Amino acid sequence: MSFDDMDVDSIWMDGEFVDWDEAEIHVLTHGLHYGTGVFEGVRCYDTADGPAIFRWEEHLQRLYDSAKPYDIDIPFEPDELTEATVELIRREGLDSCYIRPIVFYGYDMLGLHPGDCPERVAIAAWPWGAYLGEDALENGIDVMISSWRKHASSQIPTNSKTTGAYVNSVLASLEATDNDYREALILNKEGNVAEGPGENLFLIRDGEIYTTGLSESILDGITRRSVIEIARDLGYTVHDQATISRGELYTADELFFTGTAAEVTPIRSVDDTQIGAGTKGPVTDDIQSAFFNIVENQPAEYDDWFYPVER
Ligand SMILES: Cc1ncc(COP(=O)(O)O)c(C=O)c1O
The missing domain is CATH 3.30.470.10 (Aminotransferase class 4, branched-chain amino acid transferase, N-terminal domain)
Known part of the structure; x- marks a missing residue:
């Protein structure tokens, strides 16, 4: 808008x-x-x-x-x-x-x-609605591996949300859109998964959850932190310092992005390879539902995640 x-x-x-x-x-x-x-x-x-x-x-x-x-x-x-x-x-x-x-x-x-x-x-x-669209939240998005690599933290600190560094995200987004994908997924200098242009990545395999570690040249996403906590509260095992290879993406049961803008967005394909059933998977659904329940209802257990705006 x-x-x-x-x-x-x-x-x-x-x-x-x-x-x-x-x-x-x-x-x-x-x-x-x-x-x-x-x-x-x-x-x-x-x-x-x-x-x-x-x-x-x-x-x-x-x-x-x-x-x-x-x-x-x-x-x-x-x-x-x-x-x-x-x-x-x-x-x-x-x-x-x-x-x-x-x-x-x-x-x-x-x-x-x-x-x-x-x-x-x-x-x-x-005012800003769903960043990748309501349909994306429900049905998932198609992503491509960007030909642009994420800069290493030794080049530009990736745990700092620096304006200038976002040209990397802009390049990846332009490339993805020009190639008719909804979003990019960026590998780090080592060729492992870093993150999306404005999102962190989660992978589900055999019922366990993996997300790229902080030393993989990612932003320490606050939605990432929240989702790790939500998933653990739901009883899932979460590996929060994972190294995820490119190949593991294609064989994942489920993938999803997290971010303040993207919230919890399922990924249904990577480079035209269908992920899982090609729609929002059950674990993603579970976590996404819990996330939206929290931000809509502010339940007591998560009360300290909110700063009230008194009218
Ligand atoms: C590069 C990058 N990674 C990840 C994220 C997700 O971070 P957060 O959940 O704090 O919005 C963002 C968004 O700020 C981002 O720009």
């Missing part, structure tokens, strides 16, 4: 609310030229107890952690960013929405070393 079709009036920027159309930056902004920014993607769900931000503290922590390798000193305390976000959701009257906090080096000069470029901070929020 285009921003032009959306009815949100303001964005929080550097400590104040500004009109959506006036949330602008200079064309010589450091972050624009060199990708020196870090960001988050967070969802607020319209739960049975009212709007609540899913795993807000974890996302906020990851934002501050992402900033560390780049010496980005976020000029606001976590509490201030929390207050700004909650206030933004409130004033825009949003029930469920996607939240995009971003911090980047601003305008001063354009040496590679950011020098005295100020750290700029913005938080936007807007």
Whole structure:
């Protein structure tokens, strides 16, 4: 959905609310030229107890952690960013929405070393439905192995959600779409499975669950963490530091993606090879149902995963 079709009036920027159309930056902004920014993607769900931000503290922590390798000193305390976000959701009257906090080096000069470029901070929020579509959640998606490899963490820290690093995801997405696939799956430098352009991967074999380990050049996904916990709570064995070879994908019983945007999305084929029955498998269904039950109903056992937005 285009921003032009959306009815949100303001964005929080550097400590104040500004009109959506006036949330602008200079064309010589450091972050624009060199990708020196870090960001988050967070969802607020319209739960049975009212709007609540899913795993807000974890996302906020990851934002501050992402900033560390780049010496980005976020000029606001976590509490201030929390207050700004909650206030933004409130004033825009949003029930469920996607939240995009971003911090980047601003305008001063354009040496590679950011020098005295100020750290700029913005938080936007807007309504956003199923990222890969409702049909994808129900019937699964067709993915292709990208010809682009994921950069290693020794090249660009993959546990930091760095704006510039996302050109890798953009290349993989473009290639997948140009070849009529819904999404890409990216291998790491070693040729093992890393992740999707904006998703982590889970594999099911013989009733047990595997997901690529943190040393496989992946983002430490917060949905990944949540799904690991949900699956264990449901009684599944989860191998959460797995190395998954390309070949294992084709013979998996089930595969699915997780992500804030993608939520829990089944994968029905890889490179035109059908996975399992070619539809949402039973384990995926079990976990997806539990996930949506949690984000819709905010059950007491998972209460601490939510940050309420009081009206
Ligand atoms: C590269 C990449 N991997 C995985 C994920 C999933 O992470 P999360 O569940 O925290 O959204 C994302 C989305 O942020 C991502 O961009």
